[in-house]
Amino acid sequence: MQETRAIPGYTFGTSAIARSPVTLGDFELMKKSILFDDGDVKYLRLSRGIVEDQVEAILDVWYGFVASQPHLLASFTGSGDGKPLGDYLGAVRRRFGQWILDTADAEYDQRWLDYQHEIGLRHHRAKKNRTDGAASTAIVPFRDLFALIYPVTFTLKPFLTGKGHTAEEVEKMYAAWLKSCLLQMTLWTYPYVKEGDF
């Protein structure tokens, strides 16, 4: 997580981040629920060497998908005129690129857990737009959030192939990414869930 201080709004591990209401103990149980173990960590690490020099190409695919769906692009548009906000899209894209590396590198410590909560708040009306000072819509609708896990992980798969790894290794990297995205997204939805029900 070096060279990241240069990314505006990327506050992983800083005092700007509040403590997650989810404990590391809770998270251990979430990992059990999804069958996430050290093998998954190993395959996420293996994927690091594959994704690190393809970050921009991966983002092109993911951003291309969001841009092709007006109901998704809406979260990046001006709340007044509904036009895409280029600066906002660009600023978020840099942190999204860092997130790809962070997902491969994750240590699952308190700092990581706290930043997960922050990412959730940034999708929710609690904090959306604030980091970039964007005049955009108030919230990323809950109904869109989980669903995006499928296109994100499905379209990642071609990037995991073609770098000399066996089909079994690719499958294991893919499964590890899918589980990690599901775990992270579950943490992100904390502010969307009725108090006491998470």
Ligand code: HEM
């Ligand atoms: C698997 C699904 C998703 C992933 C992995 C993802 C990932 C991310 C990441 C890493 C960030 C930047 C966090 C940071 O500030 O460090 C972000 C921000 C954002 N995402 Fe997502 N996201 C997902 C789903 C969605 C969906 C479905 C939408 C809406 C169509 C969306 C809209 C946004 C917006 C508007 C921001 C900026 C929030 C702000 O104002 O700070 N995301 N997302």
